[in-house]
Amino acid sequence: MTSLPNQNYLPSQLEMMFNKETKPFVKPETLLIGVCGGSASGKTSVCREIIKQLKGKKVDIIAQDWFYKPLTEEQRKDCGNYNFDSPLAIDLDLLTEKLRELKQGKVIQCPDYDFVTHSRTKKTHQVSGDVILIEGIFTFETKELRDLYDMKIFVDVDSDIRLSRRILRDTSERGRTLKGVIEQYLRFVKPGFESFVVPKRKFADVIILRGASNKVAIDLLLERIKVELRNHEIGKKQLKFNSKSTYTLENLTIPTFKKVSIKN
Ligand SMILES: Nc1ncnc2c1ncn2[C@@H]1O[C@H](COP(=O)(O)OP(=O)(O)O)[C@@H](O)[C@H]1O
Numbered sequence: 001m002t003s004l005p006n007q008n009y010l011p012s013q014l015e016m017m018f019n020k021e022t023k024p025f026v027k028p029e030t031l032l033i034g035v036c037g038g039s040a041s042g043k044t045s046v047c048r049e050i051i052k053q054l055k056g057k058k059v060d061i062i063a064q065d066w067f068y069k070p071l072t073e074e075q076r077k078d079c080g081n082y083n084f085d086s087p088l089a090i091d092l093d094l095l096t097e098k099l100r101e102l103k104q105g106k107v108i109q110c111p112d113y114d115f116v117t118h119s120r121t122k123k124t125h126q127v128s129g130d131v132i133l134i135e136g137i138f139t140f141e142t143k144e145l146r147d148l149y150d151m152k153i154f155v156d157v158d159s160d161i162r163l164s165r166r167i168l169r170d171t172s173e174r175g176r177t178l179k180g181v182i183e184q185y186l187r188f189v190k191p192g193f194e195s196f197v198v199p200k201r202k203f204a205d206v207i208i209l210r211g212a213s214n215k216v217a218i219d220l221l222l223e224r225i226k227v228e229l230r231n232h233e234i235g236k237k238q239l240k241f242n243s244k245s246t247y248t249l250e251n252l253t254i255p256t257f258k259k260v261s262i263k264n
């Protein structure tokens with residue numbers, strides 16, 4: 001149930017505040033932005049660019065890679081045959097649970113993953129903020145995940161460029177050999193991309209071609225994020241949740257043009 005103070009509102013303002021199910025349109029929670037795309041498309045780089053430019057806001061990243069399931073001793077011995085490009089390789093349930101906690105305003109602790117040993121490290125990542133960017137190849141994989149995002153971004157880069165970047169990155173940062181990277185790419189990465197990542201592109205609100213070097217796309221995105229943030233801040237000031245999960249609107253300042261009367 002929603003209660004309004006005895007005040008007059010413009011129809012457009014009421015429309016702004018409620019959707020058809022009379023739930024508030026403005027959301028007071030943390031803004032969650034899902035960033036999906038193929039391996040080495042530049043998802044992390046796009047997120048870093050957004051963070052750099054959103055000065056004055058607390059923005060954090062969650063790497064879906066932190067949620068890789070650690071390999072057993074057996075699997076580790078034969079890791080060349082392990083498919084890291086299947087959604088089954090990631091604990092998506094844990095990721096979903098963590099995002100739900102963020103939506104409830106909690107500060108969360110995420111696991112850490114070591115690409116060299118294919119195991120969880122002792123480290124944890126504490127995440128909180130006004131905006132949280134969640135990046136990874138399977139971030140759009142389930143409806144539960146997609147429904148949690150306020151905005152969905154897909155980073156779209158040609159596969160030859162992604163493979164070249166992956167070779168450079170994985171041989172220098174992830175302890176791989178050139179032969180190993182190419183074999184893994186042809187056997188698992190490319191088929192996984194085609195089966196799981198490409199079909200999720202259609203769920204994106206925004207598609208960024210060429211990744212972080214696409215300054216025009218990043219600028220447009222930043223403008224939109226700022227609008228969303230303003231809506232969330234208005235929401236935070238105006239909405240108070242009581243223990244029965246009803247919404248109460250408070251301290252709303254409304255300009256005085258043509259008014260409609262709403263009776264409680
Ligand atoms: N626009 C770009 N130009 C050149 N190199 C890039 C660009 N974007 C990313 N890279 C490099 O490509 C690699 C993968 O980028 P990253 O942002 O980590 O991709 P993802 O998070 O999608 O795997 C990194 O080594 C990064 O420095």
Ligand SMILES: O=c1ccn([C@@H]2O[C@H](COP(=O)(O)O)[C@@H](O)[C@H]2O)c(=O)[nH]1
Binds near residue numbers: 038039085114115137
């Ligand atoms: O132990 C592992 C875990 C994952 N991978 C590969 O990582 C990429 C996803 O990470 P990006 O940062 O998006 O590139 C995925 O394609 C896996 O193949 C791995 O090689 N080893």
